[in-house]
Amino acid sequence: MQFFPNVKFYKSFLNVNQIQEGKIPPIPAVAIVGRSNSGKSSLINALCNQKKLALTSATPGKTRTINYFYVPSNKSHYKEFFLVDLPGYGFAQLSKAENEQLHYVIDQYIANAPFLKMILLIMDSRRKLEKEEYSILNYCLDHDKDILLIRSKWDKLKQTERDQLLKEWKNEPILFERTIPVSSLKKIHIDVLVKRIIESINQ
Numbered sequence: 295m296q297f298f299p300n301v302k303f304y305k306s307f308l309n310v311n312q313i314q315e316g317k318i319p320p321i322p323a324v325a326i327v328g329r330s331n332s333g334k335s336s337l338i339n340a341l342c343n344q345k346k347l348a349l350t351s352a353t354p355g356k357t358r359t360i361n362y363f364y365v366p367s368n369k370s371h372y373k374e375f376f377l378v379d380l381p382g383y384g385f386a387q388l389s390k391a392e393n394e395q396l397h398y399v400i401d402q403y404i405a406n407a408p409f410l411k412m413i414l415l416i417m418d419s420r421r422k423l424e425k426e427e428y429s430i431l432n433y434c435l436d437h438d439k440d441i442l443l444i445r446s447k448w449d450k451l452k453q454t455e456r457d458q459l460l461k462e463w464k465n466e467p468i469l470f471e472r473t474i475p476v477s478s479l480k481k482i483h484i485d486v487l488v489k490r491i492i493e494s495i496n497q
């Protein structure tokens with residue numbers, strides 16, 4: 295599979311309390327979480343091979359709600375599931391209180407979302423993991439949640455820079471086995487990620 299066909303917008307929610315069991319279909323969710331402007335919405339579009347399914351922008355803070363997208367089953371390959379676009383954290387123009395509120399929404403989502411099967415933690419390939427990423431990563435590892443570390447905007451790097459980063463990442467085996475460098479723009483490794491998501495959904 296190269297991408298997920300026929301994906302449709304399902305619903306937006308302000309927080310996890312609005313996403314109650316019984317009110318949404320009991321099917322797995324795969325959520326994309328990461329810093330503002332890291333490429334979450336672009337990744338949804340690349341995974342679904344659509345241009346404007348999830349709204350993207352060069353201005354950070356575009357996605358402000360928890361957006362659910364419905365992925366219909368592909369009978370022989372995978373069951374139906376939701377792809378979830380979360381608001382980004384760490385957006386400098388927000389006040390401290392607003393950023394704390396965003397972290398609260400995201401943390402509550404990760405801890406309490408019904409049927410949450412997998413988390414895709416996305417970050418710009420050129421950035422180092424910071425306390426926010428370690429906190430999400432450690433939470434998922436401690437709570438036995440399936441997590442992948444998606445390194446975005448891989449197209450922006452020269453081959454020598456890619457080689458250097460891959461060498462660095464290999465020094466952290468637990469992270470490296472979960473790491474997938476991708477480009478939503480140039481469709482690099484989107485098929486690899488599709489495969490990993492299907493494996494998780496079918497488990």
Ligand SMILES: Nc1nc2c(ncn2[C@@H]2O[C@H](COP(=O)(O)OP(=O)(O)OP(=O)(O)O)[C@@H](O)[C@H]2O)c(=O)[nH]1
Nearest residue numbers: 331332333334335336350351355356357382478479
């Ligand atoms: N070169 C390149 N640019 C990308 C890629 N993915 C995203 N971008 C750009 O990065 C910017 C932010 O992308 P979004 O997908 O809106 O990021 P987001 O994480 O959803 O941002 P928020 O909703 O604000 O949290 C846009 O200008 C995208 O075009 C990529 O793979 N390569």
Ligand SMILES: [Mg+2]
Nearest residue numbers: 334335356357
């Ligand atoms: Mg977004």
